[in-house]
Amino acid sequence: MIKTTKQVAAQHNLPFAWDKFKSQDLKATIDAACAVQQGHTFPPARGCGDNLVVYVPGGKSYLGGPMKETGTHIVDALGNGSPNPTERSAWFYPAFSPNGVAATSRGYARNWYDIDPMFKSNDCNPRPEGKPVCDEFPFFSTNQAVNLTLPDGSLVADLRPVPKAELFPQFQDLGGFYSQCRVHEGDHFIVLPVKPWVEAEGPSFAFQVNQGGASLCLPPRAP
Numbered sequence: 001m002i003k004t005t006k007q008v009a010a011q012h013n014l015p016f017a018w019d020k021f022k023s024q025d026l027k028a029t030i031d032a033a034c035a036v037q038q039g040h041t042f043p044p045a046r047g048c049g050d051n052l053v054v055y056v057p058g059g060k061s062y063l064g065g066p067m068k069e070t071g072t073h074i075v076d077a078l079g080n081g082s083p084n085p086t087e088r089s090a091w092f093y094p095a096f097s098p099n100g101v102a103a104t105s106r107g108y109a110r111n112w113y114d115i116d117p118m119f120k121s122n123d124c125n126p127r128p129e130g131k132p133v134c135d136e137f138p139f140f141s142t143n144q145a146v147n148l149t150l151p152d153g154s155l156v157a158d159l160r161p162v163p164k165a166e167l168f169p170q171f172q173d174l175g176g177f178y179s180q181c182r183v184h185e186g187d188h189f190i191v192l193p194v195k196p197w198v199e200a201e202g203p204s205f206a207f208q209v210n211q212g213g214a215s216l217c218l219p220p221r222a223p
Helices: 002-012 020-037 068-077 086-092 098-104 164-180 195-199
Strands: 052-056 133-137 158-162 205-210 213-218
Touching: 002 205, 020 086, 068 133, 068 158, 068 164, 068 195, 133 164, 164 213
Parallel strands: none
Antiparallel strands: 052 205, 133 158, 205 213
16 A cells, blocks of 8 residues: 555655654554454454455546545545544445445435435535535445445435536546456445545555455556
């Protein structure tokens, strides 16, 4: 993770560098995410298992499109690595649900936040001027969409209005991630929020971890 961000920062002249505080925060976030991946809440910390795919959202898409407010939303929704309430820790580790079938099979429309009476009172209604898109996290394309995270439906996805310019870049980001990292229906993956990386407008990327080490599966292609 640190090696990759250093390489990308150098290649793209980004205002980003690691210090001991950022490193400590990253370690704590990884520990928390790994605990969830291992079927626990945090603390205590637990190491991640093998054959893991990790998506790191950026302030730009992996193709260089604008995504700063969307990336910031993901970081904030996960409490910059310390989710509040703690039930949100499950959001570190969703599973892919192509075309949002987990939600649509439960009767939720793609624009559920606008039309479903249960959820119409939310941060996207009304949208402020200049931010017509309602961004949601966890992603609609996961098994945690809408209110599916907990069995009782008590934890609803976090919503935030974002600029229209960020809609397609995020769509490309997730599509590229699922495709290039070979994430199939039902496969789990980690979402790793790194606030200073988003603030520096670093591009999204993803990597796979196995017994042989780690390798990029979604390399940034930002100009």
